Amino acid sequence: MKSTNRREALRIGAALGGGLLARAEEPRSLGTPLSGYGERSRFVKSARTTRVTKTPEAGSSATPLAETYGIITPSSLHYERHHAGIPDIDPAQHRLVIHGMVERPLTLTVEEIRRLPSVSRIHFLECGGNSGGEWQTKNQPDVQRSYGLASCSEWTGVPLRLILDEVGVKPGAKWIIAEGADACKMQRSVPILPELDHAMLAYGQNGEPLRPAQGFPLRLLTPGWEGNTQVKWLQRLYVTDQPHMTRDETSKYSDLMPDGKARIFSLPLEAKSVVTFPSGGQKLPGPGLYEITGLAWTGKGLVTKAELTFDGGATWTEARIDEPRFPRAFARFRLPWRFEGKPVTIASRATDETGYVQPTREQLIAARGMNSGYHFNGIKFWRIGADGSVTNVETA
Amino acid sequence: MKSTNRREALRIGAALGGGLLARAEEPRSLGTPLSGYGERSRFVKSARTTRVTKTPEAGSSATPLAETYGIITPSSLHYERHHAGIPDIDPAQHRLVIHGMVERPLTLTVEEIRRLPSVSRIHFLECGGNSGGEWQTKNQPDVQRSYGLASCSEWTGVPLRLILDEVGVKPGAKWIIAEGADACKMQRSVPILPELDHAMLAYGQNGEPLRPAQGFPLRLLTPGWEGNTQVKWLQRLYVTDQPHMTRDETSKYSDLMPDGKARIFSLPLEAKSVVTFPSGGQKLPGPGLYEITGLAWTGKGLVTKAELTFDGGATWTEARIDEPRFPRAFARFRLPWRFEGKPVTIASRATDETGYVQPTREQLIAARGMNSGYHFNGIKFWRIGADGSVTNVETA
Numbered sequence: 001m002k003s004t005n006r007r008e009a010l011r012i013g014a015a016l017g018g019g020l021l022a023r024a025e026e027p028r029s030l031g032t033p034l035s036g037y038g039e040r041s042r043f044v045k046s047a048r049t050t051r052v053t054k055t056p057e058a059g060s061s062a063t064p065l066a067e068t069y070g071i072i073t074p075s076s077l078h079y080e081r082h083h084a085g086i087p088d089i090d091p092a093q094h095r096l097v098i099h100g101m102v103e104r105p106l107t108l109t110v111e112e113i114r115r116l117p118s119v120s121r122i123h124f125l126e127c128g129g130n131s132g133g134e135w136q137t138k139n140q141p142d143v144q145r146s147y148g149l150a151s152c153s154e155w156t157g158v159p160l161r162l163i164l165d166e167v168g169v170k171p172g173a174k175w176i177i178a179e180g181a182d183a184c185k186m187q188r189s190v191p192i193l194p195e196l197d198h199a200m201l202a203y204g205q206n207g208e209p210l211r212p213a214q215g216f217p218l219r220l221l222t223p224g225w226e227g228n229t230q231v232k233w234l235q236r237l238y239v240t241d242q243p244h245m246t247r248d249e250t251s252k253y254s255d256l257m258p259d260g261k262a263r264i265f266s267l268p269l270e271a272k273s274v275v276t277f278p279s280g281g282q283k284l285p286g287p288g289l290y291e292i293t294g295l296a297w298t299g300k301g302l303v304t305k306a307e308l309t310f311d312g313g314a315t316w317t318e319a320r321i322d323e324p325r326f327p328r329a330f331a332r333f334r335l336p337w338r339f340e341g342k343p344v345t346i347a348s349r350a351t352d353e354t355g356y357v358q359p360t361r362e363q364l365i366a367a368r369g370m371n372s373g374y375h376f377n378g379i380k381f382w383r384i385g386a387d388g389s390v391t392n393v394e395t396a
Numbered sequence: 397m398k399s400t401n402r403r404e405a406l407r408i409g410a411a412l413g414g415g416l417l418a419r420a421e422e423p424r425s426l427g428t429p430l431s432g433y434g435e436r437s438r439f440v441k442s443a444r445t446t447r448v449t450k451t452p453e454a455g456s457s458a459t460p461l462a463e464t465y466g467i468i469t470p471s472s473l474h475y476e477r478h479h480a481g482i483p484d485i486d487p488a489q490h491r492l493v494i495h496g497m498v499e500r501p502l503t504l505t506v507e508e509i510r511r512l513p514s515v516s517r518i519h520f521l522e523c524g525g526n527s528g529g530e531w532q533t534k535n536q537p538d539v540q541r542s543y544g545l546a547s548c549s550e551w552t553g554v555p556l557r558l559i560l561d562e563v564g565v566k567p568g569a570k571w572i573i574a575e576g577a578d579a580c581k582m583q584r585s586v587p588i589l590p591e592l593d594h595a596m597l598a599y600g601q602n603g604e605p606l607r608p609a610q611g612f613p614l615r616l617l618t619p620g621w622e623g624n625t626q627v628k629w630l631q632r633l634y635v636t637d638q639p640h641m642t643r644d645e646t647s648k649y650s651d652l653m654p655d656g657k658a659r660i661f662s663l664p665l666e667a668k669s670v671v672t673f674p675s676g677g678q679k680l681p682g683p684g685l686y687e688i689t690g691l692a693w694t695g696k697g698l699v700t701k702a703e704l705t706f707d708g709g710a711t712w713t714e715a716r717i718d719e720p721r722f723p724r725a726f727a728r729f730r731l732p733w734r735f736e737g738k739p740v741t742i743a744s745r746a747t748d749e750t751g752y753v754q755p756t757r758e759q760l761i762a763a764r765g766m767n768s769g770y771h772f773n774g775i776k777f778w779r780i781g782a783d784g785s786v787t788n789v790e791t792a
Contacts, residue, residue: 028579028581029579030451030453030480030481030579031453031478031480031481031482031483031484031578031579032453032481032482032484032608033448033451033452033453033478033481033482034444034446034448034452034453034455034456034457034476034478034609035444035446035457035476035609036443036444036445036446036457037442037443037444037472037473038444038471038472038473038474038476038607038608038609039472039607039608040471040604040605040607040608040612041484041485041487041605041607041608041612041613042484043485043486043487043488043612043613044604044605044612046433046604047432047433048430048431048432048433048434049432050430050431050432052429052430055426055429056429056430057426057427057428057429057430059430060430061430061431061432067604068603068604069514069516069550069552069599069600069603069604069605070516070550070551070552070600070602070603071516071550071603072468072550072602072603073603074471074602074603074604075434075436075470076433076434076435077433077434077603077604078434080430080431080434082427082429082430084426084427085426085427085428085429086427086428086429087427088427088428088437088438089437089439090439091437091439092439115684115685115686115687116685116687117687117730117732118465118687118689118730119718119730120465120466120467120718120728121718154466154467154468155466156465156466182427183424183425183426183427185424203465204465204466206466206468206470206602207464207465207466207467207468207469207470207473208436208440208442208463208464208465208470208473209436209437209440209465211434211435211436211437212428212434212435212436212437213430213431213434216436216437216439216440217437217439288511289511289512290511291511291512291513291514293514322515322516322517324720324722326720332516334513334514334515336513
């Protein structure tokens with residue numbers, strides 16, 4: 001081990017009040033035996049918060065971002081957005097039909113898809129409506145309810161391009177209508193663009209089959225595009241020359257602009273970040289050493305920089321990002337920081353490999369107005385009071 | 397989308413018997429509502445296989461490697477090796493004591509540790525006894541029971557070096573005795589070597605707190621070293637000038653050599669690989685296209701190459717490895733392959749960044765004899781019969 005000077009910088013003992021404590025010897029007995037499928041500790045109670053419509057089958061549930069570590073979201077805590085509940089699908093009965101403007105229409109079973117050349121990659125998913133409340137001034141109180149419609153997993157599946165090459169896409173075909181097997185047969189029109197080369201027919205999530213809430217046994221994965229295009233319980237790909245203007249690309253997931261026109265098919269998610277600690281609803285126990293941490297992501301490749309401000313954006317300090325980084329995946333950033341017990345407002349901003357810098361909320365509103373509930377990626381502030389309590393604020 | 401010639405190579409329709417099938421329209425009703433903590437599909441039943449001693453609290457359970465995808469092992473399926481069961485620890489009561497040959501002994505709570513600068517990284521863990529049965533000719537029938545004491549997760553924790561710098565390791569200190577809070581107070585002596593710079597005090601696993609079976613609320617993580625050194629339920633680090641020759645580094649996890657001497661403290665795990673599909677106990681449904689896949693890993697950095705042989709090792713074909721690769725993590729390799737319905741024996745071998753090539757079983761036995769049950773990393777063959785059934789064999 002090489003020695004460093006971190007000791008002086010951190011002063012853990014002084015900062016945390018640690019010391020050599022006598023430790024009571026506890027009576028010891030044998031613990032729990034081995035098991036086939038493990039569970040978490042009874043002391044861990046993180047859960048998704050749900051927001052439903054008139055029926056509990058339609059709505060969303062949010063990942064507890066302040067209680068997750070690293071970049072992998074536990075599958076049990078991956079955000080949900082369902083339009084007609086989670087179908088109970090027997091994978092042996094499920095089929096994927098690929099038809100329309102193709103030379104050789106095809107029906108595949110899940111077993112057949114699993115036999116094909118596959119790939120595993122780590123990618124985030126984000127609902128187009130994530131942090132939509134931030135357009136308004138009445139925000140959700142914490143990072144889970146405001147930013148929790150974003151999660152990140154290792155996905156395994158067959159490259160979509162391989163399947164499209166197999167069926168032979170006809171000249172003039174420009175769109176794919178993807179359809180789910182849920183009760184509403186949720187559909188989205190997906191453009192055949194170069195970015196679709198990243199797409200896969202995913203059957204695996206974090207090492208096991210997709211969870212039902214994320215599309216078991218098969219979903220379309222379109223890394224970097226808004227979550228709703230990543231159709232779950234995928235049963236049909238209809239290749240055609242135009243979008244079908246389905247419910248979820250017209251009445252939803254489109255942005256009403258100040259001039260009354262709608263911005264639609266804005267699929268690639270732009271660079272975004274949020275501090276998860278300290279964040280709204282938390283309370284720092286007192287002055288001292290902490291690690292500020294958060295997540296940054298972009299639908300357009302790699303996050304190249306994550307920065308933090310403590311003065312309302314006048315100056316920025318670069319945070320460390322865990323390596324390696326993955327295109328179209330969460331990036332975990334960290335910065336050691338000492339809370340002095342005085343009020344302070346903090347925010348993060350991400351830069352991606354295209355050079356795009358996450359805008360301020362004011363810049364977003366200037367460009368798109370206040371009518372939209374979707375695609376918010378403005379810089380996000382949290383205010384820390386003198387007593388350590390953290391609240392959601394729009395600006396420094 | 398750019399077109400490729402894969403269509404010709406794969407001939408999915410012909411290979412899989414696919415075609416455009418009429419699909420019965422099913423009655424549709426709303427599915428399951430949103431939930432706080434998700435579960436897997438009732439159609440997914442993968443489980444760890446357990447092997448116990450006279451008491452169910454001591455033994456091991458193995459990851460179903462043939463049923464996992466990518467490189468992340470679901471935490472519920474991570475292998476277990478317990479010596480006195482899983483303790484039920486309240487994290488608010490848990491303490492880590494660091495003492496011995498240090499300038500400033502320290503006791504830390506879990507909350508204090510979580511406030512320190514942390515890092516998240518993907519690493520495999522492997523029991524030193526994994527695939528120990530392969531030394532003998534009576535093998536386990538499948539890859540789970542023969543190779544399943546290896547798993548891979550995203551781990552989050554505080555670099556051990558940071559803590560050692562803080563307490564100030566005294567001159568002459570060369571070992572750390574790590575102790576768990578299980579009923580047997582499992583101990584291992586860990587040498588203070590440059591490789592220990594990769595070590596961390598881990599509190600997170602795959603995005604959530606460590607699972608109890610993997611050491612909740614705190615474990616020592618020593619990436620690349622055998623699993624037993626990565627002490628779970630970590631409660632003590634005693635810094636000293638010599639190893640303590642504990643039970644698990646003398647009676648266990650050491651190799652009895654042909655000359656009667658023991659090879660001990662052979663901590664870094666050497667390059668290893670295994671084909672997980674097709675593997676023992678599986679049956680290919682018939683001739684046609686398949687993707688051979690498997691896992692390679694090394695305790696000494698990156699896997700640089702994974703190769704497959706179909707002729708007993710006379711010739712080798714390089715497989716594709718999913719990118720990016722991580723040091724001291726699983727690497728997932730893949731190779732499209734056509735089963736002709738004739739008997740064939742397959743095996744994989746890994747090469748790591750040091751240039752080390754996974755040896756044959758015969759080479760291992762020549763070097764270490766047959767008395768050892770630990771640290772087997774020989775090339776592993778599976779025999780596929782004309783009927784597609786796969787069995788465990790020692791050689792081609």
